[in-house]
Amino acid sequence: MxxxxxxxxxxxxxxxxxxxxxxxxxxxxxxxxxxxxxxxxxxxxxxxxxxxxxxxxxxxxxxxxxxxxxxxxxxxxxxxxxxxxxxxxxxxxxxxxxxxxxxxxxxxxxxxxxxxxxxxxxxxxxALWGGEDIQRMADRGNLKALRITMTKHPNSFKLEGALRKTTLQPINSRTVLYEGPVRDMCPMAPNNVNTMAAACMAAHTLGFDRVIGVLVADPSIPDWHVVEIEVTGAKNEKTGQEFTVTTKRCNPAAPGHVTGSATxxxxxxxxxxxxxxxxxxxxx
CATH class of the missing domain: 3.40.50.720 (NAD(P)-binding Rossmann-like Domain)
Incomplete structure (x- = not known):
């Protein structure tokens, strides 16, 4: 053989x-x-x-x-x-x-x-947790909304364009740098939001325009990258209840690094x- x-x-x-x-x-x-x-x-x-x-x-x-x-x-x-x-x-x-x-x-x-x-x-x-499940929901047509919040220490960001100006000033408390469609964020944070981009590909029925990304700088977490994912599925027609899943991933990260150790x-x-x-x- x-x-x-x-x-x-x-x-x-x-x-x-x-x-x-x-x-x-x-x-x-x-x-x-x-x-x-x-x-x-x-x-x-x-x-x-x-x-x-x-x-x-x-x-x-x-x-x-x-x-x-x-x-x-x-x-x-x-x-x-x-x-x-x-x-x-x-x-x-x-x-x-x-x-x-x-x-x-x-x-x-x-x-x-x-x-x-x-x-x-x-x-x-x-760093995307549950990506295959999100993809399956999209494949079945059951995925209705997806929101991802990424929180890192200000020194862990490598930003461009309009977002770069925000990190030129000292950030002393939790600060939301961006909230909106992931497509608009990617060119401004190309090295920081690959997790969000992967989620957009998994959530192919929503894509980059309908997946919502939130980028947060928090000086109180120098050794962590935190990714929170909120998934909304189909509504039960009889009860009006929505299927939801929320996950929070805390990834240890060296100070100033854009990639967490588990990644x-x-x-x-x-x-x-x-x-x-x-x-x-x-x-x-």
């Missing part, structure tokens, strides 16, 4: 999540039948002494030559904007910055590319699931 070929993984981005995934593949890849195809980062020096020079991809535009089976983007939504279609044409794609999909043109192009090429566009659950393991679990599920979008 022939031994199954190892799945070759390309890692795009060598920040905290990228470092973690590379290390896990280096240490445990043999037992999971995976190996590194390449690692790319904007600043190549960051990989010195940690990544075999033969695996360091100097120019991202040349990724095809590495023959990756799965490409994992854990860099910035701009990467998906520039390379998403090419990535998905060549391999399965795990998009760690799903805020990129708040651009309807990008979402549509990637959906079409997945369908045409037969590769899977994977959306990692990350790293979630990404690793998602990576292992990405074995190919056909030309579609798949929450993992």
């Amino acid at each position: 022939l031994k199954e070929a190892k799945r070759r993984i390309g890692i795009v981005g060598y920040g905290h999540v990228g470092m973690y995934l590379v290390q896990r593949i280096q240490e445990e890849g043999e037992s999971h039948n995976v190996e590194l195809a390449f690692v790319w980062n904007r600043t190549m020096e960051r990989m010195e002494g940690a990544v075999d020079p033969r695996l360091q991809l100097q120019h991202l535009s040349e990724f095809e030559k590495c023959n990756a089976d799965l490409i994992v983007e854990v860099s910035h939504p701009d990467i998906t904007k520039e390379y998403g279609e090419r990535f998905l044409s060549a391999a399965n794609l795990l998009i760690g910055s799903p805020t990129a999909l708040s651009n309807p043109d990008i979402e549509q192009k990637l959906r079409e590319t997945a369908k045409t090429c037969g590769h899977t566009l994977y959306i990692p659950s990350g 790293f393991l979630s990404f690793w679990s998602s990576l292992l699931v990405c074995t190919g599920h056909g030309g579609r979008v798949y929450l993992c």
Whole structure:
């Protein structure tokens, strides 16, 4: 019996999540039948002494030559904007910055590319708790509303545009930075609200325009990222009662980090699931 070929993984981005995934593949890849195809980062020096020079991809535009089976983007939504279609044409794609999909043109192009090429566009659950249940409700047509509140220490935010101005001033108490459709928030907090973007993909009947996001800065929680999810389902026609689910996830986080510690393991679990599920979008 022939031994199954190892799945070759390309890692795009060598920040905290990228470092973690590379290390896990280096240490445990043999037992999971995976190996590194390449690692790319904007600043190549960051990989010195940690990544075999033969695996360091100097120019991202040349990724095809590495023959990756799965490409994992854990860099910035701009990467998906520039390379998403090419990535998905060549391999399965795990998009760690799903805020990129708040651009309807990008979402549509990637959906079409997945369908045409037969590769899977994977959306990692990350810090989203209950994503599969939300997706099932959407599939059944029972999902009526979804509201997500993310609370972090002010130093954990990397904001852009209008929201950036709010963090330039000292925040001394719990402050709501934004409340409204997730689509409008994604360009202003591209590194902070990937959980909300993943929820929008799971809640596909609501999407980025009807899922409501609330972003809160709270200096009293320097070591935590808190995600609260409020799901509203169908109303019972006889009693008028609504189905509701509320969850609160408290994720330990190093001060100033945009990613909570439990999310790293979630990404690793998602990576292992990405074995190919056909030309579609798949929450993992």
